[in-house]
Every structure is written in structure tokens, then in C-alpha cells.
Amino acid sequence: MRTYKEAVDIMVDWWVEKSFKTPLNQNNGDNSDDGWLALLLMSDFSRKVQQKLMNLKFKSLKASSRRFY
Known part of the structure; x- marks a missing residue:
């Protein structure tokens, strides 16, 4: 069984990874001929x-997120 501290560490790591290491996929919904350039x-x-x-x-984000437990 995990301790509360271990559970918080796992969640902080997961959210930081998800937030900062997941590529952003911008889509402006523009179907014009030049929409691809804006998207790029x-x-x-x-x-x-x-x-x-x-x-x-x-x-820094990981360290500051862990100070709340």
C-alpha cells in the first residue's frame, strides 16, 4: 500500500509530464486555403x-507541488 506522500508524488509527476511533455495540437478550424499556414x-x-x-x-513545478503535503 502506498503512503499519502508516494501517491502525491506519483500524481504530481503524472500531471507535470502530461502538461509539459504532451505536444500541443493547435486547430483554428479555418478551412481556407491559407488555414494550414496559420495552423503551422x-x-x-x-x-x-x-x-x-x-x-x-x-x-520547480514538481518541487512546489509537493510542498502541500
């Missing part, structure tokens, strides 16, 4: 921001 730009921008945040905050 949004996806690229989202990926860059996600990587930057992940590199800066990944360990």
Missing part, C-alpha cells in the same frame, strides 16, 4: 513556448 505558425509557436517553459519550470 500556431503549432510552432506553441511548441517553442512549451519547450522554453519546460526547460525553465519543470523541476
